[in-house]
Amino acid sequence: MGPFLILFIVQCFFALGVIIVLKKTLDRELIEAAFEKLEACKSSPEVKEIVVCLPSAVSDEMKTHLESIRQRKFVQANLKIQEDPALKGGMVIAVGDLLLDFSLSGRLQHFWS
Numbered sequence: 001m002g003p004f005l006i007l008f009i010v011q012c013f014f015a016l017g018v019i020i021v022l023k024k025t026l027d028r029e030l031i032e033a034a035f036e037k038l039e040a041c042k043s044s045p046e047v048k049e050i051v052v053c054l055p056s057a058v059s060d061e062m063k064t065h066l067e068s069i070r071q072r073k074f075v076q077a078n079l080k081i082q083e084d085p086a087l088k089g090g091m092v093i094a095v096g097d098l099l100l101d102f103s104l105s106g107r108l109q110h111f112w113s
Contacts, residue, residue, distance in 0.1 A: 031062070
């Protein structure tokens with residue numbers, strides 16, 4: 001292998017590492033924004049179900065946080081958590097008829113339209 005090929009491979013791995021770090025940072029920011037928006041929603045006894053879609057399995061910490069918000073603001077609602085790998089990052093929350101799209105795929109779609 002020539003030195004240029006080795007340099008190219010190193011640069012590719014570096015770029016991949018940067019992309020992974022940026023995706024995790026963006027994912028965390030989207031989730032924090034979704035939680036803030038959910039906290040800002042008005043309490044409503046009419047809400048019967050809160051559906052949370054994530055691209056991967058929910059962590060225990062996140063599930064506890066979602067359950068805490070549900071207990072404080074939407075006492076009558078059931079919390080349903082679903083996995084949808086198409087989201088790529090972030091989350092989508094349906095609270096009654098309100099849809100909070102803080103997914104990476106939703107943001108990219110909005111950006112390109």
